[in-house]
Amino acid sequence: MFDGLMTQPNTGASTIQRGLASVRRHLGMEVAYVSKFVDGMSLYREVDAPGLEALIKPGDTRSLEEVYCRHILAGTLPELIPDTSRESLAASLPITAALPIGSHMSVPIRLPDGTPYGMFCCLSPRANPTLNARDLAVMRVFAELAAHEIAREVAEEETRATRLAEVREVIRDGMFAFRFQPILAIQPFQVVGFEALTRFTAEPYRSPDIWFDAAHAVGLGVELESAVLRQAARAVIRLPYPTFVSVNASPRVILAGKLASVFAGLPLDRLVLEVTEHEKVEDYAALRVALAPLRKEGIRLAIDDAGAGYSSLRHILQLRPDIIKLDMGLTRDVDRDPAKRALAAALCHFARETGCQIVAEGIETEAEFSTLEALGVAKGQGYLLGKPGDLATANGLVGLPAELRG
Ligand code: C2E
Ligand code: MG
Ligand code: MG
Numbered sequence: 001m002f003d004g005l006m007t008q009p010n011t012g013a014s015t016i017q018r019g020l021a022s023v024r025r026h027l028g029m030e031v032a033y034v035s036k037f038v039d040g041m042s043l044y045r046e047v048d049a050p051g052l053e054a055l056i057k058p059g060d061t062r063s064l065e066e067v068y069c070r071h072i073l074a075g076t077l078p079e080l081i082p083d084t085s086r087e088s089l090a091a092s093l094p095i096t097a098a099l100p101i102g103s104h105m106s107v108p109i110r111l112p113d114g115t116p117y118g119m120f121c122c123l124s125p126r127a128n129p130t131l132n133a134r135d136l137a138v139m140r141v142f143a144e145l146a147a148h149e150i151a152r153e154v155a156e157e158e159t160r161a162t163r164l165a166e167v168r169e170v171i172r173d174g175m176f177a178f179r180f181q182p183i184l185a186i187q188p189f190q191v192v193g194f195e196a197l198t199r200f201t202a203e204p205y206r207s208p209d210i211w212f213d214a215a216h217a218v219g220l221g222v223e224l225e226s227a228v229l230r231q232a233a234r235a236v237i238r239l240p241y242p243t244f245v246s247v248n249a250s251p252r253v254i255l256a257g258k259l260a261s262v263f264a265g266l267p268l269d270r271l272v273l274e275v276t277e278h279e280k281v282e283d284y285a286a287l288r289v290a291l292a293p294l295r296k297e298g299i300r301l302a303i304d305d306a307g308a309g310y311s312s313l314r315h316i317l318q319l320r321p322d323i324i325k326l327d328m329g330l331t332r333d334v335d336r337d338p339a340k341r342a343l344a345a346a347l348c349h350f351a352r353e354t355g356c357q358i359v360a361e362g363i364e365t366e367a368e369f370s371t372l373e374a375l376g377v378a379k380g381q382g383y384l385l386g387k388p389g390d391l392a393t394a395n396g397l398v399g400l401p402a403e404l405r406g
Contacts, residue, residue: 019145024048029105031124033046033047038061081104083127103124104121106120109150111147112151120139171220174227179389186377195248198248226262229253229263233262233266240398244270246274272323275321278305280314281318284314291319302359303315322357324347328361328382335371365384
């Protein structure tokens with residue numbers, strides 16, 4: 001699975017920043033920083049140097065040739081230098097007079113595999129003969145804590161880079177196919193459309209929602225969704241009229257404003273757009289604007305997974321869909337669970353009042369089906385009625401001879 005990609009926000013930087021400030025104050029030094037070695041440079045990640053921002057600030061770099069780190073790592077300079085004028089190598093480095101550096105303490109930060117990542121360093125323009133091994137021990141404790149945070153961050157960056165490469169490959173090579181799950185009208189009881197469900201062919205298998213979430217997390221969600229939608233929607237011209245195809249789209253891909261071109265040339269009145277996302281939508285007005293030209297051309301709008309979370313109800317009120325898809329969590333055991341039945345009944349009532357239709361998802365048993373039928377749902381979908389299958393199977397379900405198909 002895509003572990004580590006959507007984990008808790010990275011709080012490492014602020015933890016390090018806070019620790020840096022307290023160690024610096026504790027030691028009575030003017031400057032403290034955590035650096036990272038990048039291409040022969042020392043990059044200052046976090047800096048605590050009140051009043052000396054002109055001298056050193058986060059994001060600054062210095063060549064490793066100039067600074068003490070290289071010598072400390074090589075053992076030619078000690079980690080603890082209470083007075084730089086007493087260390088001949090330190091005294092001879094131009095930076096000592098330039099900054100100036102009177103006292104200096106520095107310990108390496110190493111990743112779990114032992115590779116040096118950077119340094120934790122405290123310095124002062126003045127010599128400070130009271131600095132001792134105990135002070136250095138305090139710095140080592142902090143460096144270990146920082147290393148722990150940084151290792152987590154590095155692992156997350158690596159995961160992200162892998163995901164980015166994987167998603168790029170999937171888009172570039174079109175590593176996806178579709179399954180079509182029948183949607184049946186209840187009265188008369190017949191197949192009227194299909195939901196196109198994406199199947200990614202990359203190994204190892206991951207469910208579509210995991211792929212789309214991962215793509216969005218690395219900034220490629222809209223690109224992946226657009227590529228998928230372009231292909232999924234085209235199935236409509238390979239299915240007999242007037243069968244519809246229902247495709248899934250997140251608010252983000254809708255807001256990107258490219259769907260009219262993605263669906264160009266297709267009969268929009270035979271497409272249903274299922275808004276899938278379970279996240280909060282900040283700007284419904286923008287979403288309505290993006291949807292307006294598509295709806296004008298006859299595309300129908302469905303709210304997916306209604307009843308699964310609070311946001312689907314907001315979607316319904318704000319977007320006035322043509323179709324509400326009852327989440328399968330509501331369908332499951334609706335015949336036995338009075339609370340689910342009451343909620344499904346309320347949504348059916350709402351649909352009648354507002355002139356939209358209810359499609360119940362995930363129907364697996366006769367009892368669920370007959371309960372939902374009695375509640376007045378217009379359409380149903382689920383393993384009881386038909387599993388997702390390939391396009392040929394879908395065509396067979398509509399029951400028309402091949403030569404008459406679109
Ligand atoms: P969804 O749109 O709510 O799709 C319904 C999911 O329930 C599908 O899983 C389907 O295979 C499954 N399902 C259908 N009937 C039953 C049933 O009777 N019992 C059970 N247990 N499951 C049933 P799938 O294909 O794994 O898709 C999962 C989710 O991934 C979808 O939920 C949708 O949110 C997302 N997804 C799939 N394809 C696309 C796509 O092309 N674009 C976007 N943005 N999301 C997609
Ligand atoms: Mg759906
Ligand atoms: Mg759904």
